[in-house]
Amino acid sequence: MPAQTDTLLRYRPWRGTLRGPLAASWAMARTSFRLLVRRKLFWGLFGLAALIFFFFFYGQYLVVWIQIQTSNQTVLFGGLPVKVANLTKFLDRLNLNGTPHTYGNFIWFEGYIVTIILALAGSVLVGNDFHHGSLPYYLSKPIGRRHYVLGKVLAVGLVINLITTLPAIILYLQAGLLYDWRVYYVDHVRQLVGILGYGLTLTATLGLLLVATAVWVRRTVPMVMVWTGLFVLLRAVAGWLVDGVKLDARWRLIDLWNDLYLVGLWSLGADFSTVRPIPQPEVWEAATVVGGTCVVCWLYLRKRIQAVEVVS
Amino acid sequence: MTDDLLQLDGIGRRFGDVVALRDATLTLPPGRIGLLGPNGAGKSTLLKILMGLIPPSEGTGRVLDQTLGGDRDAANNWRLRRLIGFMPEAEALVPGLTGLEYVTLAGELCGMPRRQAQRRAHEVLSYLELEEARYRKVEQYSAGMKQRAKLAQALVHDPPVLLLDEPTSGLDPAGRDALLRLVQELGTDHGKSIILSTHLLADVQSVCERVVIVAGGTIRGQGTVEELCARRDDRYRLRVQGEPARFKDDILGEGVRILGEAATGDWRVQVPPGWSNLAFFKLADVNDVVVRELVQDDETLEELFLRTIAN
Numbered sequence: 331m332p333a334q335t336d337t338l339l340r341y342r343p344w345r346g347t348l349r350g351p352l353a354a355s356w357a358m359a360r361t362s363f364r365l366l367v368r369r370k371l372f373w374g375l376f377g378l379a380a381l382i383f384f385f386f387f388y389g390q391y392l393v394v395w396i397q398i399q400t401s402n403q404t405v406l407f408g409g410l411p412v413k414v415a416n417l418t419k420f421l422d423r424l425n426l427n428g429t430p431h432t433y434g435n436f437i438w439f440e441g442y443i444v445t446i447i448l449a450l451a452g453s454v455l456v457g458n459d460f461h462h463g464s465l466p467y468y469l470s471k472p473i474g475r476r477h478y479v480l481g482k483v484l485a486v487g488l489v490i491n492l493i494t495t496l497p498a499i500i501l502y503l504q505a506g507l508l509y510d511w512r513v514y515y516v517d518h519v520r521q522l523v524g525i526l527g528y529g530l531t532l533t534a535t536l537g538l539l540l541v542a543t544a545v546w547v548r549r550t551v552p553m554v555m556v557w558t559g560l561f562v563l564l565r566a567v568a569g570w571l572v573d574g575v576k577l578d579a580r581w582r583l584i585d586l587w588n589d590l591y592l593v594g595l596w597s598l599g600a601d602f603s604t605v606r607p608i609p610q611p612e613v614w615e616a617a618t619v620v621g622g623t624c625v626v627c628w629l630y631l632r633k634r635i636q637a638v639e640v641v642s
Numbered sequence: 643m644t645d646d647l648l649q650l651d652g653i654g655r656r657f658g659d660v661v662a663l664r665d666a667t668l669t670l671p672p673g674r675i676g677l678l679g680p681n682g683a684g685k686s687t688l689l690k691i692l693m694g695l696i697p698p699s700e701g702t703g704r705v706l707d708q709t710l711g712g713d714r715d716a717a718n719n720w721r722l723r724r725l726i727g728f729m730p731e732a733e734a735l736v737p738g739l740t741g742l743e744y745v746t747l748a749g750e751l752c753g754m755p756r757r758q759a760q761r762r763a764h765e766v767l768s769y770l771e772l773e774e775a776r777y778r779k780v781e782q783y784s785a786g787m788k789q790r791a792k793l794a795q796a797l798v799h800d801p802p803v804l805l806l807d808e809p810t811s812g813l814d815p816a817g818r819d820a821l822l823r824l825v826q827e828l829g830t831d832h833g834k835s836i837i838l839s840t841h842l843l844a845d846v847q848s849v850c851e852r853v854v855i856v857a858g859g860t861i862r863g864q865g866t867v868e869e870l871c872a873r874r875d876d877r878y879r880l881r882v883q884g885e886p887a888r889f890k891d892d893i894l895g896e897g898v899r900i901l902g903e904a905a906t907g908d909w910r911v912q913v914p915p916g917w918s919n920l921a922f923f924k925l926a927d928v929n930d931v932v933v934r935e936l937v938q939d940d941e942t943l944e945e946l947f948l949r950t951i952a953n
Contacts, residue, residue, distance in 0.1 A: 340769065341827075341828070341831070342769075343800050343832070344762050344799065344800035345800075346754065346755070348752060348753030348754060349755065351720060351753070353750065353753060354751045354752075354753065357747060357750035357751060357756070358751070361739065361743065361747050364743075365736075365738045365739070368738065454738070458736070459736075462733060462736075462737050462781075463732040463733050464734055464735060464736045464737075466734050467734040467735070467736065467748070468751065470693065470695075470723065470728040470730060471723060471748065471751035471752055472721065472722075472723040472724040472751075472752055472753060473720060473751060474714070474715030474720065475714075475715060476715065
């Protein structure tokens with residue numbers, strides 16, 4: 331009888347049922363995400379994102395506590411008696427009150443962390459596949475190009491939703507518990523759908539944009555430069571053109587993050603009259619830019635991945 | 643339903659005006675097959691067609707009963723790739739993953755459930771003697787380990803066909819021998835059909851039963867190594883005893899070519915058309931030498947290859 335180790339070292343056939351290529355996309359997303367969370371730098375950035383979340387989380391709690399417990403109390407402020415409710419008026423600007431703007435603002439602020447993470451993650455998630463020739467490994471398997479792109483976009487989506495959508499949903503649940511939850515969850519169900527819609531928009535747009543730019547530049551430093559150009563430089567230029575030179579509000583459309591914000595606010599059902607800075611382009615114009623960006627990225631990806639030689 | 647590994651009937655492929663492959667007609671039974679050809683011969687195009695990565699421009703074909711053709715993302719082509727384990731020539735590693743994760747991911751990409759892929763990755767890595775290194779990152783592997791990791795990812799879903807593209811490139815002689823032994827064992831002991839695409843004739847000779855020679859976009863020859871190499875009846879091994887100088891001049895004068903000389907009076911010769919071997923004995927008698935050995939000499943694979951592509 332052969333020894334156990336001998337049996338282990340022998341080749342053994344595998345009999346099982348293979349699943350469809352969509353399962354492969356999910357496996358790819360999971361593995362790419364795992365590669366990302368192994369980097370200490372990303373934990374630092376996740377920490378920053380958590381700080382923003384805790385600010386909103388405890389901010390919502392604090393505002394409600396002030397409103398309920400101390401709003402009618404008077405305290406001495408600089409020797410003068412002032413109502414607590416007047417002292418905390420600045421909190422209104424932050425909209426820490428479970429309204430669409432609460433979630434819109436939260437995702438806006440988290441956006442800074444998201445863009446930094448994605449700029450640094452591009453080469454790990456996608457660039458390496460081109461730079462180190464891993465793409466033939468993927469494309470020689472029983473999957474299509476769209477499954478490869480889907481896998482990578484899903485990985486980006488995991489990062490984005492972990493930082494934006496998931497905490498926003500927690501804020502939504504918290505807001506319901508702070509107010510009358512039966513009334514809040516029923517009356518504000520649109521906001522829950524809006525949070526998911528905003529997350530989906532961010533996932534699709536930033537996912538495709540990241541994969542496309544990473545396929546284009548591949549390395550981390552150029553990736554950061556392109557990303558900075560897109561989200562910092564273009565925003566500054568848009569602000570200067572609209573607020574400084576007083577050109578048409580449509581010039582703000584070159585600020586992609588602002589376009590995503592407008593689409594997100596629309597999906598949350600927010601009141602646009604309070605959106606700052608003003609003037610802002612129409613939502614449908616912002617949506618067209620966002621949709622156009624996705625289409626351009628998809629076409630570019632199709633072309634680049636099609637050109638990859640699995641057998642060289 | 644057929645028992646053949648592949649059947650190609652007039653398969654051709656054009657890229658614009660360039661004809662990369664023309665009229666490839668081929669029927670191959672399962673086994674270990676060497677695909678030989680110089681650069682630009684059409685080998686890569688043939689491999690791509692066999693994997694369903696590009697459709698043929700003309701002709702029809704089947705690989706393991708799957709019809710060739712259609713876009714690379716079409717269902718018939720990804721079903722075909724499920725039956726094939728491909729080991730690319732390019733490095734094709736995913737930096738940051740351990741060997742185990744790399745092979746597990748390959749299994750999942752082929753459609754294996756996660757736990758089964760993991761278990762299978764352990765088995766395959768152990769089989770390929772990478773069990774000690776399975777938790778190390780693949781970019782830290784030596785050249786030989788990288789090649790074995792690539793073989794493991796091709797093998798993880800237990801495909802009936804392995805398509806190996808230059809599997810021994812960059813390996814030292816010991817690593818090369820070890821890898822070729824594994825490949826041969828997979829074919830002989832575990833019933834895998836192997837298509838080995840390489841420039842190294844020695845690799846084909848040590849592993850393959852059959853050879854397909856591709857040159858100039860056409861299939862120039864195919865058959866078992868023995869068949870192809872023994873097909874010529876104009877080559878002999880000739881050994882004489884005595885002073886061979888004048889005898890050598892005489893046979894050269896009769897149109898005999900000396901292809902190689904192992905020792906003095908020990909030659910590999912090619913005789914002209916219409917030659918009678920009796921002439922060797924007559925010339926030996928005239929020149930006072932004794933013919934000690936005159937046997938038909940098979941062509942080496944290298945000679946066969948060079949002659950085929952020269953034609």
